[in-house]
Amino acid sequence: MSAIAQEVETQPACWRLAAQVAVTLRDELGAPGQRVAVAGCGTSLYVARAFAALREASGRGETDAFPASEFPSARRYDRLVAISRSGTTTEVVQLLERLDRAPRTVVTADAGSPAASLAEAPIVLDFADERSVVQTRFATSALALLRASLGPEHEEDLGRAIADAERALTQPLEPDPTRFEHAVFLGHGWTVGVAEEAALKLREATRTYSEAYPAMEYRHGPISLAGERSLVWILGSPDPAVADDAAATGATVRVASLDPMAELVLVHRMAIALAAFKGLDPDHPVHLTRSV
Numbered sequence: 001m002s003a004i005a006q007e008v009e010t011q012p013a014c015w016r017l018a019a020q021v022a023v024t025l026r027d028e029l030g031a032p033g034q035r036v037a038v039a040g041c042g043t044s045l046y047v048a049r050a051f052a053a054l055r056e057a058s059g060r061g062e063t064d065a066f067p068a069s070e071f072p073s074a075r076r077y078d079r080l081v082a083i084s085r086s087g088t089t090t091e092v093v094q095l096l097e098r099l100d101r102a103p104r105t106v107v108t109a110d111a112g113s114p115a116a117s118l119a120e121a122p123i124v125l126d127f128a129d130e131r132s133v134v135q136t137r138f139a140t141s142a143l144a145l146l147r148a149s150l151g152p153e154h155e156e157d158l159g160r161a162i163a164d165a166e167r168a169l170t171q172p173l174e175p176d177p178t179r180f181e182h183a184v185f186l187g188h189g190w191t192v193g194v195a196e197e198a199a200l201k202l203r204e205a206t207r208t209y210s211e212a213y214p215a216m217e218y219r220h221g222p223i224s225l226a227g228e229r230s231l232v233w234i235l236g237s238p239d240p241a242v243a244d245d246a247a248a249t250g251a252t253v254r255v256a257s258l259d260p261m262a263e264l265v266l267v268h269r270m271a272i273a274l275a276a277f278k279g280l281d282p283d284h285p286v287h288l289t290r291s292v
Helices: 003-009 011-023 043-057 090-098 137-148 152-168 191-206 241-247 260-278
Strands: 036-040 063-067 079-083 104-108 121-124 182-187 209-214 230-234 252-255
Touching: 003 011, 003 260, 011 137, 011 152, 036 043, 036 090, 043 063, 043 079, 043 137, 043 191, 079 090, 090 104, 104 137, 137 152, 137 260, 152 260, 182 191, 191 209, 191 260, 230 241, 241 252
Parallel strands: 036 063, 036 079, 079 104, 104 121, 182 209, 182 230, 230 252
Antiparallel strands: none
């Protein structure tokens, strides 16, 4: 069994542990009303975007997400939250080194990493660290932590997500991923970040052409690429007509029935299956390393 397959199976247990960590936090992720910036690269950026949307929607305060390399240093924030599995991500470390006006929190899997040493408040999810280059359980565990930190309502949502993830690990993979050459993931609100992460997983692990958009943007151009070999996976949409429009192209459409994080577990399983079908190593994608 590949490392990624083993790591995917541990996600519900890791989410429970992440929720326990969240209970111990105070203002490390931003006190209510504070203006917070969240930064990361690649997968961590998409987790940051999901958290930013969730935090604002929950009324906790203005929250912006940025690629670490594009952080607007002239803006004032009450706290910076940086996400880096390895804690060695070049752009994240450089951002932490140059930005000293606001308290800095780092969510990482390595307490001894450079990023952790540059933070006043490191949050270490070492139980979610991974051997695979492709991130699965660290990213979802970080998002579980961030969701649980937003209060009791979100803790309850996370409980349902964990139950859904356990179902996602055992239910049949439908549709068959080997039928498709092109995948599109659509989201709304915080699930736009989840959609972006889902598309990245297929690109990394299977070299499949995959895209992600806010659901209502899909009809404004990108739908022109859809066809019989396309899979359109809707994680969230304010308008059910988007699914009808996608189906009219001949594409196969899946509308999420589980919590969006549990749907991402299904995407992970799909990526593993599709990589095996293509004869690829999902632990070590071409041109990628565990940290840059």
